[in-house]
Amino acid sequence: MAYSVPDLPYAYEALEPHISAETMRFHHDKHHQAYVDKANAALEGTEWADVDAAQLLTRLDELPDAIRGPVTDNAGGHVNHALFWESMSPDGGGEPDGKLARAMRETFRTIAIFRETMEAAAMSTFGSGWAWLVHDGTRVLIVTTTNQDCPLSDGLTPLLGIDVWEHAYYLDYENRRAEYVQAWLKVVGWAVVERRFAAAPVPDVSDILERTVSISGTMIAFGDITLESAKTQAAELGALTGWGPMAKVGSIARAWTDLAKTIEGRGAANVAELDPGQIKKYAVDLWVIPPERGMI
Structure with missing residues (x-):
């Protein structure tokens, strides 16, 4: 089962003026494709070649040393980017609703504080990485990962992630990462994030x-x-x-x-x-x- 880059759920130019069509083409068609190609190459001929990429990231400790690093980087890059594309929408922005909003207020008190905390996390990531809103089975949290590490590998359910690698924003914002982060929050598709939250595993609490x-x-x-x-x-x-x-x-x-x-x-x-x-x-x-x- 070779991995493939999913089609964007919207046109390349759909997120303008916040993210340009040029950035979307470069990011989706070049960078994401490179992660997929390298993941497939690392897994080819191994017993892990038919394992779903997201599941693979939860089993990194089981992988042979020779492929663990390439899989972490490239299957991680594939899964992270697939989540990233789906997390954005031409109709995005605004605020979350329902149970997700309630869970976020329990952690952050207000959605405004969530935004400030998410921006700070994205800005604090040194070099390449991601800032994430995740669910740990009990509450929603903000975490950061380096390179293409995925929260799934730490037992966390990723709900929303912002790519702060320079390739995600440099064509549009050069070195102004803060402007990119603020613009990205205007295209977050909360309906998708809410569905992920609803599907996140919760603990068996009968005991x-x-x-x-x-x-x-x-x-x-x-x-x-x-x-x-x-x-x-x-x-x-x-x-x-x-x-x-x-x-x-x-x-x-x-x-x-x-x-x-x-x-x-x-x-x-x-x-x-x-x-x-x-x-x-x-x-x-x-x-x-x-x-x-x-x-x-």
């Missing part, structure tokens, strides 16, 4: 909901925690935060307060009625389960 937590000396299932019990726990822990060795419980007290606000804001009867991603997030924050990795 988490059954785990027990002590509330005022009484053990109750995590899923049965209500607004009032979350407020009670936050208040009891909050009263201890200024006392010597108990000062470290402050972050957990704040997490209980945040949980109470979320239950109230969603109009939920208890934790079990929250979204699976939120359930796991609070289970990690409150140490009902240990964190799998440091939060980004």
